[in-house]
Amino acid sequence: MKYILMMNTMRASQGVPSWPQSDLQAHIAFMMGLIKELQESKELVSAEGLSFPDQAKLVRAGKDGMPITDGVFPESKEFLAGFWIVDVDSPERAYMLAARISAAPGPGGAPLNMPIEVRPVPSGPPPEML
Numbered sequence: 001m002k003y004i005l006m007m008n009t010m011r012a013s014q015g016v017p018s019w020p021q022s023d024l025q026a027h028i029a030f031m032m033g034l035i036k037e038l039q040e041s042k043e044l045v046s047a048e049g050l051s052f053p054d055q056a057k058l059v060r061a062g063k064d065g066m067p068i069t070d071g072v073f074p075e076s077k078e079f080l081a082g083f084w085i086v087d088v089d090s091p092e093r094a095y096m097l098a099a100r101i102s103a104a105p106g107p108g109g110a111p112l113n114m115p116i117e118v119r120p121v122p123s124g125p126p127p128e129m130l
Contacts, residue, residue, distance in 0.1 A: 002045060002087045002121035003094035005101060009081040009114060019107055026105050034100060038086065043097075049082040085121060094118050 019027070031049075038044035056079075057069040084101070088094050098116035106112040 001089075001091075002085055002123075003091070004117075004119050004121050005084040005086065005094065005098050006117040006119070007081045007083065007101060007114065008078045008117065023105070023107050023109070026109060030104050031101075035084075038084070038097070043086045043088050043093075045085040045087050047082070047084040050080055053079045091118075091120075 035044060035047050038047075057071045059067045059069050062068045084097070086094060086097060088097070095118060098118050102114055102116050103111040104114075
């Protein structure tokens with residue numbers, strides 16, 4: 001079963017951008033090591049880090065179907081910083097991976113213990129909706 005593991009993080013104006021260089025490098029090394037491990041175990045489907053909210057736009061269709069944009073939103077309280085899509089044998093394995101991501105090192109090497117949202121990724125709509 002596929003699961004998406006979503007890393008929501010603190011406001012863009014705080015946190016990671018202000019970390020010392022060595023802490024940033026340790027955090028990135030942790031994430032790259034985890035990605036390599038998941039690739040080797042063939043559990044990784046996809047993983048991406050996302051830009052900060054100050055580069056985001058909300059888009060909706062106008063009456064004529066043309067895009068209308070709104071934003072940027074640099075004052076967001078939390079934002080999606082990145083995600084992993086994994087294909088694992090059980091929800092418990094997805095939870096274990098989320099816990100490892102949650103404990104990624106932060107300033108001074110201390111675990112961040114940030115919340116990681118875990119959701120199943122179904123291959124399509126439930127049969128009763130077809």
